[in-house]
Amino acid sequence: MQRLTADSVTLGYDQRIIAENLSVEIPDNSFTVIVGPNACGKSTLLRALSRMLKPDSGDVLLDGQSIHRLPAKKVARTLGLLPQSSIAPDGITVADLVSRGRYPHQGLLRQWSPEDERIVKESMESTGVGELADRYVDELSGGQRQRVWIAMALAQQTPLLLLDEPTTYLDIQHQIDVLDLCAELHETQGRTLVAVLHDLNHAARYATHLIALRDGAVIAEGAPGDIVTAQLVEEVFGMRCQVIDDPETGTPLVVPAARKRRVAASV
Template sequence: MDLHSANSSYSEYVPRLEARKLSLAYDCTIILERLNLAIHADRITVLVGPNGCGKSTLLRGLARLMKPNHGQVYLDGRAIAKLPTKAVAKRLGILPQSPVAPEGLTVKDLVAQGRYPHQNWFQQWSIEDEQQVERALALTEMREFTHRPIDSLSGGQRQRAWIAMTLAQNTNTLLLDEPTTFLDLAHQIEILDLLQELNYQEGRTIVMVLHDLNQACRYADDLVAIKQGHIYNQGSPEAIMTEALLADVFGINCKIMADPVAGTPMCIPIGKTTKIKSEAAQDVG
């Protein structure tokens, strides 16, 4: 039995992350209101929804980067607000949306920052720190850019460097806000495959925001569909990825069919041009 299966019974009872009646706001604008959500350990959970619905805000709230207006976030059953900062950082890694590195910082310097939670006055840089940095660089195929300044890289290379920093932190839970941003299709699949391997082989809990619904369905154990600051539905991709949901949450007409490779739900959008072409073909026929 692999680690993914071995932990499943435990994860059913104790959520890795849990939001209870969570409300989050920017200034006086409420983004999420009294939201309840349980993220189970040893699973990949993907947040989906239209732009501005609150996906990134929810991720920031779960990571304790935002103070709730109401409610609580719990990490392994304990109120995250009451845990020491380093204790949280050892258990929870986050890749925010469009992070910015200080000018002149090299790739290795950035990735090494992921080891900060594991250091103190009595234990500075260690062999394990070096090993975790090298492993993260290798996993993200960034070794050849080790000494390059971050600001000299392409958008996709920068994104992989930030992912490497998150991996070097070596936490059992990863929160990633659009980890495939700026990446070409080949690197998108490589990164998503890597996250899936970390989940299956090492039991990492993964929570991420994805815009590509077909990729979300292929890689997620659980989908959470968000609409206007509320959870519209959550469950397995097969259970919730329906034509009705996509029409109501995203405002698009589509057809759902089985992915010919993975067997997961695949969304085929029906735009105006597609509809016109289809009708024209039928007329000709």
């Protein structure tokens, strides 16, 4: 049994159902990436896994217990989430923001232990923002800011870390930068990472475990090298393509078919 699982959950907002009877297991110590077309329910699934969205039926289990019955702070010590958009309060410094990640470990009488101090420092160093500790967050570049938010999530010291489209709004260099950082955290610190990514090639390159969703159902899951085929991409995204070996890493690389060939095929 894996630490984080969704057991035949039905997910939706108000009356609109996004996914029905969806079951997912996040392999321990994996870097799992969820991919799929827009509105396939991948962010919704991540929200359910992070207890932000309560399933209409079924259950999300953390260490075998229903995540919605566990105390909020206890969950927050085991499972962290990097939301798609967070707001840095006006006039907050990097060190201040990162130290907020310690919140679930603190209380009214235990506000700032030596351990808190050490972990905040380590989190800033391992994300490369140690130099920026005294800078205001609103004056940083987009890439630096994302690193700061990741540092905050790290300071939370959770064995499981969920990331909702961590590369959105970043240019290509910073996208790779953030993904490298994730891979490093996964490899060196042994954390289980779950990310929603838009870019299939990024997913194939960095994931150790890939989950492909369409219309709220899992179409395929497994190691990218085993499951990413032209047939799967067409089934999930409805797009003809070739899948070749990535010349850098040997992982699958999806190359969309040229427009003329796609048009010819549909005639």
